Amino acid sequence: MPLLRRASQREEQAGVFNTLRVQWSIAPQTAPRPWLNCSRCRGPRGFRSSGKIRVNANGRRIDAWLIYRCTACDGTWNRPVVERLEVAALDRQFLLSLQANEPDLVRSLAFDVAALKRWTGHVQEFDDVSVARRALSESSGPVQVLEIECRVPRPIGLRADRLLASELQVSRSCIRSLEKAARLRTVSPGSGLRRSLRDGMRLIIDASFLPEGSVERAAGTGCAL
Ligand SMILES: [Zn+2]
Incomplete structure (x- = not known):
């Protein structure tokens, strides 16, 4: 599927640059006790x-x-x-x-x-959430940057790094290394990966550093590359 095609080394060198923007609507499942x-x-x-x-x-x-x-x-x-x-x-x-x-x-x-x-x-508070995914921008080029916009209508205690690890099916240490290497960052005032998710928070990830299948999971397509 062209939308989610991973950039080849040649395309990266040629400077072909594409951002896939997706929106995650995150709803808590278990009410706080x-x-x-x-x-x-x-x-x-x-x-x-x-x-x-x-x-x-x-x-x-x-x-x-x-x-x-x-x-x-x-x-x-x-x-x-x-x-x-x-x-x-x-x-x-x-x-x-x-x-x-x-x-x-x-x-x-x-x-x-x-x-x-x-x-x-x-x-x-509980960490179980449901995540509805929607693509905000489509691109015919290879995905190099994944941008996730979080919609959080009700406040939840779940941290951004934990959400990413579970929804992209990568380890928490993978998330930490991406952050350390400046391949993952959050945008919005007062937000951080170890802070609770906030409405409007954006997570920006260098897609080429994500394991196989993660970009598809983020977009909710689940299709193979
Ligand atoms: Zn009792």
């Missing part, structure tokens, strides 16, 4: 979101909680979402979403690490 003292089985435990919201209207005031379950005994923790708010002060659509247990709302609450840290200093 707050660690709290379980009132039932007594002890610090990880809690997982049950996906259920409970709403309680008392007169003109309203409370809503996202229900969490202890991973050891299934005991509950009610995480406050709305506390003693005047019904009139609440956005109507938001109230309907709470009452309907709307999946998008539940998901955005469950993945809001910053909000969870209000309740505990220990929030366990």
Whole structure:
């Protein structure tokens, strides 16, 4: 496939230069788990979101909680979402979403690490992600530079070097050597390979230093050279 053809030595010497730009949309799979003292089985435990919201209207005031379950005994923790708010002060659509247990709302609450840290200093984050790949620019020439633009709509704790190693199926030491040899760099303020992925982060890699098949994996084509 011409799009992903690797540059030959002659082409490299001739200065033929091509960048393959791809976009990775990265979504976390497992919601972060707050660690709290379980009132039932007594002890610090990880809690997982049950996906259920409970709403309680008392007169003109309203409370809503996202229900969490202890991973050891299934005991509950009610995480406050709305506390003693005047019904009139609440956005109507938001109230309907709470009452309907709307999946998008539940998901955005469950993945809001910053909000969870209000309740505990220990929030366990997970590295499993799904990555949807899309080519942003096509080229008929050989690929010399691979540029990956990361879309990260929800904050995740996964580091850029770990994502690259798993998605390109190369070792972490390979990633480190590429970085050391200035064959891999990140672009965007405050970002780095050992930092958590940020929305808009770009990873730029010298494709000729990647093992066979890695460029295809990055583009999601999986085709042979
Ligand atoms: Zn428990």
